[in-house]
Amino acid sequence: MSQPGKHFYEFGSFRLDVAERILLRDDKPVSLTPKAFATLLFLLQKTGHVVTKDELMKEVWPETYVEEGNLAQNIFTLRKVLGEGQYIETVPRRGYRFIAAVREVGQLDPEASLEQSVGAGLAEKKPVHPGSDRLNSLAVLPFVNQSGDPELEYLSDGITESIINSLSQLEKLRVMSRSSVFRYNGKELDAQQIGRELGVDAVLVGRVHSLGQRLVISTELVDVANGWQLLGENYDRESKDIFEIQVGIAKQISAKLQIKLTRDEERRLVERYTYNTDAYQAYLKGRYFWSKYTRAGLEKAIDFFRQAIDLDPTYALAYAGMADSYFRLATNWLPPKEALAKAKAAAMMALEIDELLAEAHASLGVVKMRYEWDWPSAERELKRAIELKSNAPSAHHRYAIYLQSLGRFDESLAEMRVAGELDPLSLQINVSLAATLWMKRQYDTAERQLVNTLAMDPDFAGAHVMLGLVYEQTGNFPKAIAELDEANRLGETSITLGFLGRVCAVSGEKHKAHEILATLEAQAKERYVSAYSVALIHAGLGDPDSAFGWLEKAYDERDENLAWLAIDPRLDSLRADLRLDELMRRIGLQPV
Numbered sequence: 001m002s003q004p005g006k007h008f009y010e011f012g013s014f015r016l017d018v019a020e021r022i023l024l025r026d027d028k029p030v031s032l033t034p035k036a037f038a039t040l041l042f043l044l045q046k047t048g049h050v051v052t053k054d055e056l057m058k059e060v061w062p063e064t065y066v067e068e069g070n071l072a073q074n075i076f077t078l079r080k081v082l083g084e085g086q087y088i089e090t091v092p093r094r095g096y097r098f099i100a101a102v103r104e105v106g107q108l109d110p111e112a113s114l115e116q117s118v119g120a121g122l123a124e125k126k127p128v129h130p131g132s133d134r135l136n137s138l139a140v141l142p143f144v145n146q147s148g149d150p151e152l153e154y155l156s157d158g159i160t161e162s163i164i165n166s167l168s169q170l171e172k173l174r175v176m177s178r179s180s181v182f183r184y185n186g187k188e189l190d191a192q193q194i195g196r197e198l199g200v201d202a203v204l205v206g207r208v209h210s211l212g213q214r215l216v217i218s219t220e221l222v223d224v225a226n227g228w229q230l231l232g233e234n235y236d237r238e239s240k241d242i243f244e245i246q247v248g249i250a251k252q253i254s255a256k257l258q259i260k261l262t263r264d265e266e267r268r269l270v271e272r273y274t275y276n277t278d279a280y281q282a283y284l285k286g287r288y289f290w291s292k293y294t295r296a297g298l299e300k301a302i303d304f305f306r307q308a309i310d311l312d313p314t315y316a317l318a319y320a321g322m323a324d325s326y327f328r329l330a331t332n333w334l335p336p337k338e339a340l341a342k343a344k345a346a347a348m349m350a351l352e353i354d355e356l357l358a359e360a361h362a363s364l365g366v367v368k369m370r371y372e373w374d375w376p377s378a379e380r381e382l383k384r385a386i387e388l389k390s391n392a393p394s395a396h397h398r399y400a401i402y403l404q405s406l407g408r409f410d411e412s413l414a415e416m417r418v419a420g421e422l423d424p425l426s427l428q429i430n431v432s433l434a435a436t437l438w439m440k441r442q443y444d445t446a447e448r449q450l451v452n453t454l455a456m457d458p459d460f461a462g463a464h465v466m467l468g469l470v471y472e473q474t475g476n477f478p479k480a481i482a483e484l485d486e487a488n489r490l491g492e493t494s495i496t497l498g499f500l501g502r503v504c505a506v507s508g509e510k511h512k513a514h515e516i517l518a519t520l521e522a523q524a525k526e527r528y529v530s531a532y533s534v535a536l537i538h539a540g541l542g543d544p545d546s547a548f549g550w551l552e553k554a555y556d557e558r559d560e561n562l563a564w565l566a567i568d569p570r571l572d573s574l575r576a577d578l579r580l581d582e583l584m585r586r587i588g589l590q591p592v
Contacts, residue, residue: 008105009044011087016044022136023081030081031171031390033421035060039074043088043098052095069410070417135201135223135230135257137174140164141194142185143206143217156208157185157291158284159217159246163204166250168391169268172259176200177393177423182291183456195224198424202230204253215239219249221256231256240277273354274318279311283318290325294491295333301325316357319350323363330370330560332493335528337558340371358389362398369402370560373587378402393423401432405563407592409440427453427460434466438473439567446470461490465499473569477507494520495561498533502570505540513537530554532561536570548579555583566592 009016015024021037023030032040038060043051057071075096079088089097140163145156161178168175176198184194191203201224209216214236221231231252235245247270254261254269261269274280286304289297302325308318323346330339344367350360365381368374382402385395396419403412416433423429430453437446450467454460468483484500501516517537523529535550554562565571565580566589574580581591 009041010103010105011044011100012082014082016041020136029172032077032081033074033418035070035417035421036074036077039071040078043096044102047098047100047102050091050094050097056095070414072410073414073417136172137176137200138167138202138204138253138257139176139181139195139198139200140167140204141181141191141206143208146207146209149210152208152210154285154288155210155281157182157288159206159208159242161287162246162284163249166246166269167253168389170254170259170261170265171390173254173257174200174422175391177426178291179393179427180423180425183425191220191222192224192227195222200224202257204249206249210239213239215242215245217245217249221253242277242280243272243275274308274312274315276312276315279308279315279318282308282311283315283321286318286321286325290321290328293328295329298325298329298333314353316350316354316360319346319353320357320359320363323347323350323360323367327363327366327370331528331530332495333528335557336371336560340367340558340560343367344371356388358385358392358395361385361388362392362395365402366398369405370563371558373563373589375402375406375588391422393419393426393429396422397426397429397432400436404432404436404439405567406589407439407567409436412436425456427457428462430456431460431462431466434463434470438466438470439564439569441473441569443470443474447474459490461487461496464490465496468499468503469570472503472506477503481507494523494529495533498530498536501537502533502540505537510541513541530559530561531557532559539571539573542573544574544577547574548577548583551583555586562587565589 007018009018013026014030015027016022017024018041021034023032023037023040039056042056042059053068053071057068060074061070075088075090082088087098087100089099091097140160143156143160145153160181164175164178164181167173168177180198191205195201195203203222203224204219205222206217206219215238217235219231219233219235220229222228223230233249233252235248237245250269274283282304286301286308288301289304290301292298302322305318305322305325308315309322312318323343326334326339326343326346330336330343343363347360347364347367350357351364354360361381362385365378365385368378368381372378379399379402382395382399385392386399389395396415400412400415400419403409403415413433413436416429416436419429420426420433430449434446434449434453437443437449447467447470450463450470453463454467457463464483464487468480468487471477471480471483480503481500484496484503487496488500497516498520501513501520504510504516505513517534520529520534520537531550531554535547535554538544538546538550551562562583565584565587571580575591584591
C-alpha cells in the first residue's frame with residue numbers, strides 16, 4: 001500500500017487514518033476488524049476503478065488461503081457501517097468499486113520535498129507523544145509469580161485473565177485473548193519483541209508477590225514502537241483488596257491510552273461478579289485448572305467453582321465456568337447425557353442471575369447445539385453472546401462451529417477468521433478452521449493449515465487428530481495412522497482410538513481394526529466410550545447394520561459428535577441409506 005503512515009482519506013462524514021489504522025465518523029472511531037479496515041483502505045486507494053475479488057483477496061490476505069465468503073463478509077460489514085449502496089458498488093462477475101468522491105490528504109513529512117507536500121495537500125502535523133490515541137491494541141502478558149510458591153500460580157494467572165476480561169469490554173481497544181498471551185507464560189519476557197509478534201501497540205507486564213495477607217503487584221505499560229514506558233505502578237495492598245487493584249490497573253491503562261469510555265463501558269470496567277474475596281479466589285483456582293484441559297484439571301476446576309458458588313450463590317461467572325467444565329468433560333471422559341445436562345443447568349443458573357453474561361449465553365448455545373439439537377435456539381444464544389461481547393474469540397469460534405455443523409461452510413470460515421483475528425495463536429481455532437476445510441473436502445488446504453498449527457505447538461493432540469483424518473481422506477494411510485498414534489500418545493481418548501480403528505479398517509488392516517473394536521467394547525463395560533467412534537469403525541469395515549446400531553446408541557447417549565452427521569466425509573458410504581436421512585431428521589439436520 002502506498003506510503004503508509006502519511007495519508008488520510010476523507011469521504012462523506014468519514015475520515016480514514018492510514019497511520020493509526022482507524023476509521024472515524026464525525027471524529028468518532030468506528031469499530032472495524034483489521035481485515036475489514038484493510039479491505040476499505042485498498043478500495044479507497046483504487047477509488048473509481050474496479051477491483052477484482054482476486055486482487056482484494058491477495059492484498060488483504062497475502063500468502064494465506066481464504067474463501068471468497070471471507071471477502072463477502074468484509075464487504076457486508078463495510079456496507080453496514082458506511083451505508084448500503086452509498087459507497088461500495090458490486091460489479092457483477094468482476095469485483096467491487098468505491099464510487100463516492102474521496103479526498104486524499106497527506107500528512108506533512110519533514111523529509112518530503114515542498115512539491116510533494118503541496119501536491120498531496122497538507123494536514124496539521126500532530127506530534128505523537130507516549131500515551132496518545134494512536135495506541136489502539138494491547139497485550140496483557142502473563143503476570144509473573146514472584147512468590148516462589150507454585151501453589152500461587154493460579155493467582156498471577158487469574159489476575160492476568162481478569163485484567164484481559166475487563167479491558168476486552170472496551171470497543172475502542174483491541175485486547176489479545178488469553179490463549180494468545182499465555183503461550184509466553186514462564187518465558188523470559190521482552191515486551192517489545194512479543195508486542196511485535198502479536199501485532200499490538202502496547203504491552204502490559206506485571207509481577208505478583210504474595211506476603212501472607214498482603215499482595216505486592218508491580219505493572220509496566222510499554223510502547224511497542226519505541227520501548228517507552230507509558231505507565232509504571234506498584235500496589236502494596238491487603239489480599240482482600242484484589243478487586244480494587246485489578247480495577248485500578250484497568251482504569252489507569254484506559255486513561256493512559258486516552259480511551260474515552262461510554263457510561264456503559266465505565267460501568268462494565270468496574271463491574272464485580274462477587275464481593276466475596278474467598279469466592280473470587282476459588283473462582284481463580286477453578287479457571288486455572290480449567291485451562292489445563294485434562295480430565296483431572298477439569299474435575300478440580302468443578303470443585304473450585306462449586307466452592308465459589310457455596311461462598312456466593314449469586315456468582316454467575318462461577319456457574320458459567322462450571323458449565324464450560326462439564327462441556328469439556330462430555331464425550332471424551334463422561335457420558336454426554338450426564339455431563340451436558342449439568343452444563344445446561346449451570347448455564348441456565350448463570351443467566352438467571354445475570355442475563356447479560358456473554359459467557360453464559362455462549363455456553364448455553366453449545367448445549368443447545370450439541371445436547372438438545374435445538375439449532376434455532378443455539379443460533380440465538382451464540383449471536384447474543386457475540387452481541388454482548390463482540391471481542392470474545394470463543395463466541396465467534398463457537399458460532400463458526402454451529403455454522404460448520406449445518407454445512408454453511410463459507411459463513412463458518414468467515415466467522416472462524418474473525419475468531420482468528422481476535423486470537424491468532426489459538427491452537428483450537430486454527431484446528432477448527434482446518435476441520436471446516438476437511439468437511440468441505442478441501443484436503444490439501446486443510447493439511448497446510450494443520451502443518452502450520454503444529455509448527456506453533458508440535459504437542460497439540462487436536463492438530464494431530466485432524467491431520468490424521470485429512471490423510472485418511474487423501475489415502476495416505478501410513479501417515480494417518482502415525483498422526484493418530486501420536487495423538488493417542490499425547491492423550492488417549494475413546495474418540496481418537498476409534499478414529500485410529502477406522503483408518504485401520506479402510507486401509508486394509510482389518511485385524512488391527514477388530515483388535516481396537518474389542519478394546520473399546522471392553523472399556524465400555526467400565527467407563528464411557530463414544531458410540532460414534534465405534535460406528536465409524538464398523539462403517540469402515542463395510543458393516544452398515546452394525547454402524548447404524550452404534551449410531552442409534554450414540555443418539556440415545558446424546559453423543560455430541562452426531563452434530564457432524566450431515567458433513568462427516570467418513571459417513572459418505574452410508575449416505576445412500578435412508579436410515580441416515582431418518583437419523584439426521586431426528587437431530588434436526590438436512591443433507592448437505
